[in-house]
Amino acid sequence: MMMHNLSVAALIKGLKNKDFSSVELTQHYLNRINKSKLNAFISVTENLALAQANEADLKIAKGDNTPLTGIPYAHKDIFCTKGVKTSAGSKMLDSFISPYDATLSHKFNSENMVMLGKTNMDEFAMGSSNENSYYGPVKNPWNLKKIPGGSSGGSAAAVASRIAPFATGTDTGGSIRQPASLCGITGLKPTYGRVSRYGMIAYASSLDQAGPMTQTAEDAAIVLNAMAGFDNKDSTSAAKETPDYTNQLTNSLDGLKIGLPKEFFSSGLDEGVEKVVMHAIKEYESMGAKIQEVSLPNSMHAIPTYYIVAPCECSSNLSRFDGVRYGYRCEDPKDLDDLYLRSRSEGFGKEVKRRIMIGAYALSAGYYDAYYLKAQKVRQLISEDFKKAFQSVDVIMGPVAPTPAFDLGSVKDPVSMYLADIYTLSVNLAGLPGMSIPAGFSKELPVGLQLIGNHWSEELLLNTAHQFQLKTDWHTSSPIEL
Amino acid sequence: MTWETVIGLEIHTQLKTKSKIFSGASTEFGAKANTQACAVDLGFPGVLPVLNKEAVRMALRFGLAVNATINKHSIFARKNYFYPDLPKGYQISQFEIPIVGNGAIDIPLDNGEKKMVGITRAHLEEDAGKSIHDLYDDYTAIDLNRAGTPLLEIVSDPDMSNAKEAVAYAKKIHALVQYIDICDGNMQEGSFRCDANVSVRRAGEGLGTRAEIKNINSFKFLEKAINLEVERQIDILEDGGSVAQETRLYDSIKNETRSMRSKEEANDYRYFPDPDLLPVVIDDELLKEIKDRLPELPTEKKARFIDKLGLSEYDAENLTSQKAMADYYEIIIDKGADVKLSANWVMGELSASLNKNQIDIQDSPISASELFNLISRITDNTISGKIAKDVFRLMWDEKRSVDEIIKDQGLEQMTDVGALESSH
Numbered sequence: 001m002m003m004h005n006l007s008v009a010a011l012i013k014g015l016k017n018k019d020f021s022s023v024e025l026t027q028h029y030l031n032r033i034n035k036s037k038l039n040a041f042i043s044v045t046e047n048l049a050l051a052q053a054n055e056a057d058l059k060i061a062k063g064d065n066t067p068l069t070g071i072p073y074a075h076k077d078i079f080c081t082k083g084v085k086t087s088a089g090s091k092m093l094d095s096f097i098s099p100y101d102a103t104l105s106h107k108f109n110s111e112n113m114v115m116l117g118k119t120n121m122d123e124f125a126m127g128s129s130n131e132n133s134y135y136g137p138v139k140n141p142w143n144l145k146k147i148p149g150g151s152s153g154g155s156a157a158a159v160a161s162r163i164a165p166f167a168t169g170t171d172t173g174g175s176i177r178q179p180a181s182l183c184g185i186t187g188l189k190p191t192y193g194r195v196s197r198y199g200m201i202a203y204a205s206s207l208d209q210a211g212p213m214t215q216t217a218e219d220a221a222i223v224l225n226a227m228a229g230f231d232n233k234d235s236t237s238a239a240k241e242t243p244d245y246t247n248q249l250t251n252s253l254d255g256l257k258i259g260l261p262k263e264f265f266s267s268g269l270d271e272g273v274e275k276v277v278m279h280a281i282k283e284y285e286s287m288g289a290k291i292q293e294v295s296l297p298n299s300m301h302a303i304p305t306y307y308i309v310a311p312c313e314c315s316s317n318l319s320r321f322d323g324v325r326y327g328y329r330c331e332d333p334k335d336l337d338d339l340y341l342r343s344r345s346e347g348f349g350k351e352v353k354r355r356i357m358i359g360a361y362a363l364s365a366g367y368y369d370a371y372y373l374k375a376q377k378v379r380q381l382i383s384e385d386f387k388k389a390f391q392s393v394d395v396i397m398g399p400v401a402p403t404p405a406f407d408l409g410s411v412k413d414p415v416s417m418y419l420a421d422i423y424t425l426s427v428n429l430a431g432l433p434g435m436s437i438p439a440g441f442s443k444e445l446p447v448g449l450q451l452i453g454n455h456w457s458e459e460l461l462l463n464t465a466h467q468f469q470l471k472t473d474w475h476t477s478s479p480i481e482l
Numbered sequence: 483m484t485w486e487t488v489i490g491l492e493i494h495t496q497l498k499t500k501s502k503i504f505s506g507a508s509t510e511f512g513a514k515a516n517t518q519a520c521a522v523d524l525g526f527p528g529v530l531p532v533l534n535k536e537a538v539r540m541a542l543r544f545g546l547a548v549n550a551t552i553n554k555h556s557i558f559a560r561k562n563y564f565y566p567d568l569p570k571g572y573q574i575s576q577f578e579i580p581i582v583g584n585g586a587i588d589i590p591l592d593n594g595e596k597k598m599v600g601i602t603r604a605h606l607e608e609d610a611g612k613s614i615h616d617l618y619d620d621y622t623a624i625d626l627n628r629a630g631t632p633l634l635e636i637v638s639d640p641d642m643s644n645a646k647e648a649v650a651y652a653k654k655i656h657a658l659v660q661y662i663d664i665c666d667g668n669m670q671e672g673s674f675r676c677d678a679n680v681s682v683r684r685a686g687e688g689l690g691t692r693a694e695i696k697n698i699n700s701f702k703f704l705e706k707a708i709n710l711e712v713e714r715q716i717d718i719l720e721d722g723g724s725v726a727q728e729t730r731l732y733d734s735i736k737n738e739t740r741s742m743r744s745k746e747e748a749n750d751y752r753y754f755p756d757p758d759l760l761p762v763v764i765d766d767e768l769l770k771e772i773k774d775r776l777p778e779l780p781t782e783k784k785a786r787f788i789d790k791l792g793l794s795e796y797d798a799e800n801l802t803s804q805k806a807m808a809d810y811y812e813i814i815i816d817k818g819a820d821v822k823l824s825a826n827w828v829m830g831e832l833s834a835s836l837n838k839n840q841i842d843i844q845d846s847p848i849s850a851s852e853l854f855n856l857i858s859r860i861t862d863n864t865i866s867g868k869i870a871k872d873v874f875r876l877m878w879d880e881k882r883s884v885d886e887i888i889k890d891q892g893l894e895q896m897t898d899v900g901a902l903e904s905s906h
Contacts, residue, residue, distance in 0.1 A: 080528045093527065100521050102528055199528040205757035234530050235759050313757055316560050319571020320525040324624075340564055363562070363752035372754055 004032060004162040005478065008219040011165055012067050015060060022060065022070030026053035026114050029072050032163040033116060036482050038139045038148075040158040042077045043085050044117035056112040068226050069112040074164035076155050077118035078125055079210075080199040081105050088201045089121040089133040089151075092321045092328045092347035102199020103231045104168065104210060111226055116164055120154030123349045124318065125175055125203040127151050128420040129411065132351045137408055140183060141479040142445055146405035149179030149420075155213045156183035160446075161482050166214040166223055170200060172207045173306050174400070174424025177436035180213055181400035181448025184438045186465065186475060187213045188220045191455050192431035193238035195224075196231030202317040204310035205236070207428040216475050217437060217465035221245035224458065240456065248459040249466045254288030256464065259393030261296045264423055270403040272442025277399050280439040280449045283471060284397070294389040294396065298381040302426040303418055305382065308362050308375035309429070314352075315359025321347065354414065383430040386452075395464050396452040399423050400436045404445035423450060433458050437465045438474035446477070484685040487712050488692075489648045489678060490602075490640035493655055494633050495665040496609065496673040497540045503608050503632035504531030504574060511671050519611075519626040525569030530758050533558075537632040538762060540664040541581045541606050542772045544634060547662050547779055548601050550585025552769060558606075558759045562752040566624050567611035575635075577753040580605030581762060582634075587658070588781070589650040590799050599651050600639030609633050628672075634664070640679065640689075645708035649701050652676055653803065654780075656701075660805040661780050669699050676704055680711045682719065690715070691725040695739055697732050707732040711739050783808055791821045800829050806843045807833075813850035819857045827857055831874050848877050855884040869893050 003011070003020060014020055020028075026049050033044055049072065056070035080086045080098035082105070087093045101109065108115070122132040130138040130153030138153040140146035141161035148157040155167030156179035169176035171189035180187025188211045195210040202208060212223035228242045260281065265274065285291055323329035323343025330342035348356070362371035389396060401420055411417045427434040432455060436448035449468075453461040469475050502509055505522035522529045545552050559577035582604035588596045611626035636655060642648045656674055659665035667674050676699075681692035695711055698704045710732075715725050729748070730739040778786070780802045787798035802808045807828065814824045832853065836843055848856075856873060859865050865873060865888060876887045888894060 080526075086527065088527070096527065098527070100526070197528075198530050201527040202758075233532060235532050236530075236757075312754060316562050316572050316752070316754070319562060319564065320527070320569060322564060322566075322571060324566050325524060325569060326526070336566065360752060363754055365750045365752075368752075368754070 003028060004165075005476075006165070007216050008068075008071060008165050008214060008222055009216070011071055012222070015070050022053040022056040022072075022114060023050060025070070026050060026072050026116070029116055029164060032482060036161060036163050037144065038141055038157045038161060038163075038482070039136055040120055040138050040154040040161070040163065041074070041117040042087055042089065042120050042133075042135050042154070045084055045115055046117075048084065049114050049116050052112065052114045056114060059112050066111045067222065068108075070114060072114040072116050072165055073108070074116050074119045074155055074158045074167040075105065075108075076152055076168045076170060077121055078170055078201045079105050079168060080201070081115065081118065084118065086118065086201070087134070088125070089123040089135060090348065090352070091134040094134065094328065096327050100199065103196035103233060104227060105199060107226060113226070119152070119158055119167055122151035122153065122175075123352050124201065124314070125151040125170055125172055125208075126314070126351050126355055128174065128178060128417055129406075129408075130154065130179070131408065132349055134349060139408070140405045140445075141482070142184065143405065145407055146445065147182070147408050149182035149401070149405065151175040151179075152187075152213060153179045156180055156185055156187070159183070159185045159213050159215060160479060162478055163482065166212060166219055168210060168227075169213045170203075170208055170210045171424075171428065171434075172203050172209075172310060173428050174421040176211050176213060177424050177434055177448070177450060178401050178421060180436040181450070182405040182446065184446025184448070184474070184477060184479075185213055185215060186217055186220050186438065187211065187436045188224065188458070188461070189427065189434045190224065190228065190458055191238075191433045192428075193236055193240075194242075194433070194456075194458070195227045196229070196234045196237045198231055198233040202313075204313040205317060206313060207306075207310060209428070217435075217462050217469055218246065218249060220435070221249060221462045221466070224462075243459055245459055245462055248463045251463050252288065253284065253464060253467050256284070256289040256395065257393040258284055258289050258291050259294035259389055259396045260291060261294050261299065261389070261396060261398055263296050263299045264398035268402050268419070268422070269399060270442065273399050273401070273403060273447050276440035276442055276447040277397070277449055280468070281397060283468060287467060287471065292393060294393055296382075296385040296389060296426065298378065298385050299426045301378050302382060302429060303422060305375045305378045305429060306421070306425040307358065307418060308371050309379060311355040311359030312363050312372050312375075313359065315356045315363065318348075318352070318356055323347070351414065379429045382426050386426075386430045386432060386454075390454045394453075394460065398450050398452075400448040400450040404442045404447055427452055431455065433461055435461050435465055437468060438477070439472075440474055446474075485682050485712075485716050486685050487643055488640045488681050488683065488689060489642040489644070489708060491638045491642070491648060491652060492677040492679070493636045493638075493652065494609075494675045494677075495636065495655075495659050497537050497632040497634055497664050498666055499534055499536045499540065499632050501534060502630035503534050503537045503606065505630055507630065509631050511668075511673075513627055515623070515625040516627060519629055523569065523626055523630040525571070531574060531756075533759060533762065534632060537606055538581065538764075539772060540632075541604065541634050542764065542769065543662045543664055543776060544604055544636070544659065545582035545585065546769070546773050546776060547658055548585035548587050550601060550604070551583035552764060553579050553581055553583055554764045555579065556581040556605075556762045556764075558756045558762070559753045560756045563749045565610070565613075566622065567613045567626070567629065569611070569626060569629055573608060573610060574756055574759070575607035576605035581764075587651070587654055589647065589654050591650070592646065594796070597641075597647065599641045602637040602639050604634050604636045607633050607635060645705040645712070648678060648708055649705050652701060652704055657780055657802075657804050661777060663777065672699065675699060678704065678708055678711075680708055680715070681725070682712055682715045690719075691727050693725065693727070693739075694729045695732050696729060696742065703732060703734050706734075706737060707739060710737070714739065780805070780808075791815070793821065793825055797825045797829065801825060804843065810843050810846070810850045814854045814857065817851065817854045819854050820861055823861065824854075824857055827853060831871060835878055847881055848874070852877060852884060859884055859888065864888065865893055
């Protein structure tokens with residue numbers, strides 16, 4: 001049976017037509033997960049999944065269901081799930097069973113969707129290769145020697161290898177879009193504030209945003225419908241109506257104004273990637289879109305800005321992991337300082353500690369103005385660049401990452417690793433929605449095209465992506481590796 | 483050598499909201515340990531704070547009551563430090579832009595004059611949990627019920643020049659927060675806590691190095707702690723030493739202050755705006771609504787007592803110094819009792835008995851209407867003022883009504899012929 005190649009939209013039809021039950025579907029994916037060599041999951045919640053599928057089938061039989069009832073999915077292990085281990089990819093939370101559900105988990109549960117398990121990720125979402133996981137790296141299904149991208153690498157690999165119909169991801173500096181690009185799937189980071197952050201373990205609160213990772217843009221629209229909305233438990237979530245994101249998927253792109261930021265096509269961009277991106281742009285041109293150059297002059301400051309803002313916030317966000325109430329605690333602490341020092345030294349990985357230290361340093365008395373305040377000012381400038389660009393174009397397009405997936409273990413220097421997010425960071429800093437869609441291959445590895453929209457323009461972005469997918473079949477390619 | 487003392491107070495008032503400042507958990511005092519802390523208060527992974535609007539309204543009430551500048555756009559910041567009773571590893575507070583800015587309040591001085599004490603700011607923040615060090619031999623116990631309770635920290639200017647003034651200021655604030663109904667003022671339960679910043683200098687010189695004294699939970703201790711600290715600092719300086727900038731703990735049992743941590747050991751709190759919370763925006767409409775609903779303030783009440791009731795400045799100040807006392811007094815005069823006589827009874831016999839027995843006026847064994855009855859028996863000449871004092875004692879001790887006591891003891895002044903005859 002090849003139902004794993006079906007999109008969520010097709011699975012919804014299949015369930016409706018009784019081509020298969022949710023239990024059959026769930027079992028099929030669980031079987032594939034059991035065979036998988038990718039290390040995409042930290043926990044596989046087999047019993048829970050089958051119980052949820054069973055309940056979903058009962059609901060469907062009674063007609064008491066929503067479109068997504070009975071659809072299995074993989075949940076990034078950064079979302080709290082009641083009664084299920086929620087590790088954030090860290091030794092610190094290896095023993096943590098969440099006592100409560102994240103708003104997103106709750107929403108999915110209330111639609112009787114089926115959670116297959118919790119996906120692997122860079123520890124506390126800090127990383128671009130998934131090598132920073134306490135549970136070991138995830139492998140890229142297109143080439144097992146390659147990284148899948150990060151931090152939502154487990155989710156991307158799971159969807160790409162069709163061991164889950166879709167997955168949740170979070171994107172603080174590119175963590176949905178970059179792995180989506182490197183694994184050849186569709187990933188959407190919505191506008192900041194569109195999806196509740198309650199119960200999503202915080203990395204950098206002002207940048208974190210959850211979104212769907214799917215095979216197609218249509219699926220992303222369907223899943224976003226279930227994710228988006230105001231949450232009174234999250235003060236930063238927007239009290240703004242959510243449209244039906246599938247409504248605008250039929251609009252023509254004739255006359256769409258696409259901007260190409262000249263700064264995204266300068267040195268450092270892999271030739272193969274550039275070729276794929278330019279080819280995709282041509283495709284849009286053939287659909288009636290108008291292409292023009294735009295400039296985002298401050299985007300060159302995105303990396304240093306991000307690597308002040310995010311570490312500052314994370315240095316504080318991760319203070320709660322102190323070995324006192326839950327999570328990892330060192331053995332036989334001799335006093336309180338020893339408890340803190342060793343629990344945190346032993347419980348956190350190297351990259352997490354690096355960012356905590358950078359952040360604590362940048363926030364300390366005497367440095368705050370030079371680092372944190374300065375970074376906030378540059379962040380404002382980056383936002384204004386986009387604002388200006390969106391006065392003349394509807395959508396901005398460019399590469400997602402400078403290169404296709406690189407070899408596991410090949411990038412050792414943290415600063416070189418940070419360069420992997422050069423085209424994605426500014427979108428988070430400006431709070432904008434961004435997407436990655438499969439656009440071709442370079443050296444037999446998938447390459448994504450990045451679509452960036454103005455605030456709250458998810459409908460336009462999704463349709464822009466969908467129209468491309470109606471004309472191309474990159475999104476239907478799947479790797480042979482499981 | 484003459485020494486001058488400079489004192490500023492930081493007062494933490496627990497606001498009377500039903501739920502915590504950033505979560506829905508109850509703020510009720512005295513529940514079983516750790517039963518009133520939800521996932522948010524416990525700092526679980528992924529939880530987020532949501533601001534309790536009632537706490538904002540209470541802070542505004544205070545700001546308006548001390549004629550302070552209200553910052554229409556204030557920011558919550560994180561104060562980062564590690565301690566087991568601080569679950570998140572940071573306290574959500576306000577740093578650069580507090581909700582209440584500059585204000586002022588008058589305090590009465592011993593010589594009958596008043597002095598204006600500036601209020602630097604008042605900001606909203608969450609309380610930490612409680613560390614209990616003496617429950618177990620080898621462990622410190624943590625109760626997180628208090629974690630997340632809303633506090634309004636009121637910071638004064640360094641305007642007070644002796645312990646008495648500091649106490650007068652603290653009492654003024656204590657009365658005010660009860661008048662405007664934002665704090666229950668219960669010092670034993672920790673609802674109203676003072677820290678004192680104390681420094682001394684030779685007359686005419688610049689400010690000396692200050693020490694901050696923490697853990698003061700009564701007005702009596704506030705006075706003692708400041709006097710001790712002033713003495714200590716003067717002794718050091720007169721011996722040619724220098725005062726260290728440090729935080730000191732007041733120990734009421736040993737009656738001493740001792741060093742808690744020096745400036746060098748002080749935390750760098752790494753304050754920054756909390757990205758989980760939006761700025762607090764106050765519009766004119768809300769301010770107007772809160773202003774319109776403010777109850778009569780102590781200064782207004784005092785003025786009314788002087789102007790409308792004809793009380794002396796001294797009596798009016800005294801009677802309005804505590805909301806509960808003013809309320810008690812007003813019940814009596816609202817029933818029609820003589821204004822001056824009632825004032826004398828409330829401030830005299832009643833206050834003396836309450837003080838002697840350390841009872842708050844709200845818990846007085848003689849209710850306001852009972853005292854009204856007693857005062858009425860004086861004004862209608864049933865008993866004399868002297869006899870009334872004996873009756874008062876019996877009312878206090880035996881909790882019986884005025885008329886019962888008068889009758890049982892046969893205390894009526896024999897002016898009523900009918901009563902004289904019927905008593906046969």
